[in-house]
Amino acid sequence: MRRRALPGFGLSLGVTLAYLGLLVVIPLSTVVLKTAELPAGELWATVTSSRALASYALSLGASLVAASIDLVFGLVIAWVLVRYRFPGRRIVDALVDLPFALPTAVAGIALTATWSPHGLFGRVLPLAYSRAGVVVALVFIGLPFAVRSVQPVLEALDPRLEEAAATLGATRVQTFRRVVLPALRPALVTGFALAFARGLGEYGSVVFISGNMPMKTEITPLLIMTKLEQFDYAGATALALVILAASFAILIAVNGLAWRGKKRVRPPAAQVVR
């Protein structure tokens, strides 16, 4: 191994590995080992019970719908924040991060109070205590992921490219589709995937607004919680494995995309000239 010019390699790597090993790797390995203790038949029965299947359908479906809504409105919000100057812009910019900073339980009761039949919006459109309520909570939770993935890329995108497209006779729609959208695509995919992954595991904000009816508005994390409260650790572990597998697959896909994106980075001008 080559001589290291800087000190502290052993200490810093040692602390890092010990900390991650004790706090992250050992706890996570319990899931795999606990699952291995289960008879395969029982494991399969738990994972494919009708209640579990209904919860996957809701968790996946609501997360997909919410991530799609965040994708569209996240792009609009990022666009407005980067390209336009208007009073209150910095406040809006700061508020985008509120779903990160606000505890999920508070988000849950706040959204429920707003969309329940007595709430400000719920009076007109009572979305709380239904599947739509789950989507509302997940849209809130996922919003910063969508906006913050797109915003820096949009900031780096030179507006002169769009001006060039316009002077060459492209319509606004053409400019957006041919110039802006291709540059933003990796960031949009990342934002969508992060919002989706966060939605799959989300618990705090959803339990208040969903109503938690088995087979109808019960998300998978809540079903895991129910099993834990009944001391059915084996069942909870089996369901956790399903959710973990889905989340890790998304994480790996996003990291892979980010890595590919980095490799392909070129100055924006070069892309157009080509």
Add this chain to the structure above:
Amino acid sequence: MRRLLIGIALGFMALFVVVPLATVFASAFRDGISAYVHALGDSEARSAIKLTLLVAAIAVPCNVVFGLAAAWAITRFQFPGKRVLVTVIDLPFAVSPVIAGMLFVLLFGARGWFPGSHIVFAVPGIVMVTTFVTVPFVARELIPALEARGPAQELAALTLGASPWQTFWRVTLPNVKLSLVYGAILCTARAVGEFGAVSVVSGHIRGETNTVPLHVEILYNDFHYQAAFAVATVLVWIALATLVIEQALRWRMRRRR
């Protein structure tokens, strides 16, 4: 076009962020200021606030020390398995909070690997899961910050005869101060507000293992809505303070560049 897009953005933010936030305050002050003060002065609310502060006071420094060590090892040295290590640091973000709590019940619960240890359904368990869910925050801010600086200044300090620790305190730390504070602020916000994971391991013993978010849930489920929202405003104030500090730090970081 410009007006339409700004209108859509502001409308969406109002619908999903501003109105729910305003609802929290409206509900908290529904029965007047004295009811609000009364809800916050309640002994269970006060012990929940104390526990939450204690948990954050342990979890955040642990993750700051870890973040510094991890960022130093990753940005200043080449070693096999580095990319795996970076992914492992991010893992807690990909784990659902409920599952994070479950991991520690599986380890320390009655039928776990270390049964009889008074960790789960007690304060140590709450500290451990909170530390687990906040592992990535500081490291994630520090790694790009250290990467961007490069080792030149540190090498210069060492060449001029500074000891390794002098180099760390006088060169490395001042250089990444803002990123460190930024990461610590995000870490604190999450540590104070963590709900799902803490809910699994706390055991919900009032006055003993209740954090502020859990106390909000209990009040809400007992139909003490006004009190629930009053306690929730404490968390909202912390969240809003986080956003203000975040903006200020970002502005200073941008100016430095």
